Amino acid sequence: MRILYVAMTDDYGDPSRGLSFEHTNLYAALEGMGHEVVQFDFMRRKAAVGKREMNAELVARAHEVKPDVSFFVLFTDEIAPRTIEEVARLGGAPTINWFADDHWRFENFTSHFAPSLTWSVTTDADSIPKYHAIGAKNVIRSQWACNRYAYSKVSDQLAHDVTFIGQPHGNRQEVIARLRAAGHEVECWGFGWPAGRLGHQQMVQVFSSSRINLNLSNSSDPDMRLRARIYRLLKRIDESAPRRSQITGRTFEVPGSGGFLLTDRVPHLEDYFELDKEVGVFESTDELVEQVGWWLAHPQEREAVAEAGYRRVLAEHTYDHRFQEIFRAAGLA
Numbered sequence: 273m274r275i276l277y278v279a280m281t282d283d284y285g286d287p288s289r290g291l292s293f294e295h296t297n298l299y300a301a302l303e304g305m306g307h308e309v310v311q312f313d314f315m316r317r318k319a320a321v322g323k324r325e326m327n328a329e330l331v332a333r334a335h336e337v338k339p340d341v342s343f344f345v346l347f348t349d350e351i352a353p354r355t356i357e358e359v360a361r362l363g364g365a366p367t368i369n370w371f372a373d374d375h376w377r378f379e380n381f382t383s384h385f386a387p388s389l390t391w392s393v394t395t396d397a398d399s400i401p402k403y404h405a406i407g408a409k410n411v412i413r414s415q416w417a418c419n420r421y422a423y424s425k426v427s428d429q430l431a432h433d434v435t436f437i438g439q440p441h442g443n444r445q446e447v448i449a450r451l452r453a454a455g456h457e458v459e460c461w462g463f464g465w466p467a468g469r470l471g472h473q474q475m476v477q478v479f480s481s482s483r484i485n486l487n488l489s490n491s492s493d494p495d496m497r498l499r500a501r502i503y504r505l506l507k508r509i510d511e512s513a514p515r516r517s518q519i520t521g522r523t524f525e526v527p528g529s530g531g532f533l534l535t536d537r538v539p540h541l542e543d544y545f546e547l548d549k550e551v552g553v554f555e556s557t558d559e560l561v562e563q564v565g566w567w568l569a570h571p572q573e574r575e576a577v578a579e580a581g582y583r584r585v586l587a588e589h590t591y592d593h594r595f596q597e598i599f600r601a602a603g604l605a
Contacts, residue, residue, distance in 0.1 A: 369389050418528030483571075527578070549577060550577060
């Protein structure tokens with residue numbers, strides 16, 4: 273298919289931060305699947321010509337490209353709902369947006385854009401009734417996944433005991449300190465940690481060569497990820513409002529790299545993995561400390577879980593699977 277892909281190339285729209293999650297995962301997967309992907313980077317064009325002209329350029333691009341579908345990953349309010357409607361009309365094709373933060377910004381973000389889209393994709397099953405309540409009936413439940421063109425099992429040699437890759441939000445530093453106090457060596461990378469951020473290939477290498485890869489999605493409350501902070505500051509939304517825990521991309525990327533994942537047990541995780549057989553789980557910091565010790569002491573069991581998780585991701589949880597399901601649901605298969 274010819275896809276007009278409307279999303280950011282740069283991480284949070286900042287070229288100094290490297291490539292965005294969207295570009296490394298969604299864009300690369302669509303290209304890897306063999307689609308003809310025509311990119312429109314609304315953040316770069318907004319920086320170059322301003323918001324109004326960027327919106328006009330997007331409509332003109334849709335008219336020129338005549339895609340089979342226009343696929344959006346919206347950020348804040350750079351693109352107007354009216355522009356999305358014009359992209360569908362002049363492009364002659366349905367529009368789809370990937371909504372990844374419905375857990376905490378449905379009311380203040382998604383609800384303003386979903387009615388203007390042909391289809392909405394949500395990673396939050398619990399938000400589907402909210403779409404229906406605002407008259408947006410064309411909603412597709414999907415989930416994060418692993419981009420098999422960017423993540424793979426690159427090492428069979430273990431070089432790290434316990435690792436964490438992500439920013440030190442919320443109580444993550446305290447959680448890591450608890451593990452270290454219990455005698456576990458934990459290496460951390462990401463913006464805000466002394467070791468800094470890893471490049472993509474380095475990150476995949478760590479996933480593959482760690483005995484335990486931590487995923488601390490619960491630990492981000494009450495602070496927010498950078499994107500959440502930016503949005504809330506722009507919209508002047510109360511930053512003290514709690515956010516529900518959610519599945520993240522890391523949930524699939526670590527097993528998809530052949531690594532063992534130990535993650536907090538978030539809602540609906542069991543829909544995607546067999547817990548303690550394909551990924552390890554914990555529900556409190558005390559249990560995390562206990563689980564780290566147990567899995568380090570049982571290498572055969574740990575390796576079996578990592579292998580089972582790896583097979584499950586390749587069989588069911590790549591972005592190839594996600595996009596095929598999305599396009600099929602939208603009548604574009």
